[in-house]
Amino acid sequence: MYSDSGADGGSLFGGGGFIPTQSNSLNDNSFSPSGATKRGGSQSSGLMPLTVKQLSSATQKASDDNFYVDGQEVNNITLVGMVFNKEEKNTDVSFMLDDFTGRIEVKKWIDGQDSEELVELRNIRNGIYVRIYGHLRSFQGKRNVVAFSVRPIKDFDEVTFHFIEAIYVHAYNLKSQGGAVGSKMPSTTGVSYGAPQASTMTPNPSVIRPTISNQYTPPASMPVGSNSVNECQKRVHLLFDEPANLAIEQGLHVDEVARRMVGFTKQQVKDAIEFLVNEGFIYSTIDDDHYKSTNG
C-alpha cells in the first residue's frame, strides 16, 4: 500500500482512471487528500470544459498549487471564445480570450522549428472564435492559461456544444459532490494524515472536515429530487464514517454494511460502495469485501 519512491503511477497522476483506488493509500504524505484519492473516471486528470467565469471563481488550497472547480482538481481545460489583443512575439503568441462570461489571458509558446504551427497561428486574428486546450496557471496573482492548442472554429455549433458540455460537467460534478455526505474539498487547516493507517485512529477533533459527523448535513448543492441511489450512497458513506467503524482496522465487511442498511438490497449497497470507492471516499482493506472510509 505504501509507495516508496512515488513511482506508483496511481499516486503520481491519479492514474488517469486506470489505476484502482487501492494503490493510493491515505498515507502518501506528499499529496493533498483530494489530489491523491482516486476518482473513478474521466474527471480527475481529464479535460474540463469551462467558462472563463468558472476559471475566475476556481478555488485554490493553501497547501498546493492546484485549482479546483466544483470540487474537482482542474488539470487540462478547454475553452471557446473570441480572440482579442493578439500579440505575436518570437517566442510566443498571446491574446485575451473572451467568451463573454469573462476574459482571460492565453499564451501559446511557439516552437520555432514548426513552420506549420506558425502558419496556423498567423490565422488566429482578433475577432475570431477559437477553441483552446491548455492549463490554468496563476502568475503574480493573476490567472492565465498556457495553451497547447489553439484552433479557429469552423462550425459554430461547436460554440453551442462547448456551453452544453460545460453545463453538463458542472452539473455532474455538483451531483457527485451532493451524492455523498460532506464536501469533497478537504479542510484547509492542514489536515494531517501522517499516522499509519494500521493503528487504531480516534478522529482528532481539531483536524476534521467540519461537515463529517454522525449527523447528515445536506450539502448546499443538493440536486432537487435526489433519488434512492443517492440516498443509499449517503447512508453507506455515513456508516463508514461512524467513529466506531473508523476505529476498526480492517473496516467493515460488505455483508455487515448491507445488514445495517435496512430497506436497501445488497446489490444497492454494493453499487453504493463501488461509487464511494470510485469517488475516493472509501477504500478496500484486507480484501475486496472489506472497506474503510478515507476519512480515518
Place this chain on the structure above:
Amino acid sequence: MEAYTSNPALLANAALFRRYVGRRVRTVLQVGRFEGGNLYGQAPDGPQIVVRQVPRKEEDFTQFVEVIGVVEGDTALQAEICTNFGDKFDMEQFSKVCELANGNYRDIFM
C-alpha cells in the same frame, strides 16, 4: 478590430430580452433582410428581432450571425459585435442553452 471592454454578455433568446433591457447580451439571428442600416432577423426561439447600428455591409453576412449588443426593447438590439456563424447552425440547441444559462446553470455564466 477594436478591443471591446470586457463586459460580459448574457446568452439570450428573444424571450429573455424583456428581462435584460439595457444589458449586454449575445444571441444568434437567422438573417432576414436589411433595411436602412438595420438588420431584421429571427431569434433562436422564433420572434423577429431588429438589430440597429449594424457595423458591416449586407453582403458580408452569412445566414446566421451572432450579435452581441445592448437590448433596447423586447425585439430590438443595438449591435456592438457581429460575427458570422455560417450558413448552418442549430438554433434550437442554442435557444435551449440560452434557457439553461439563465436558469439553473447561471452561476457558471454570470
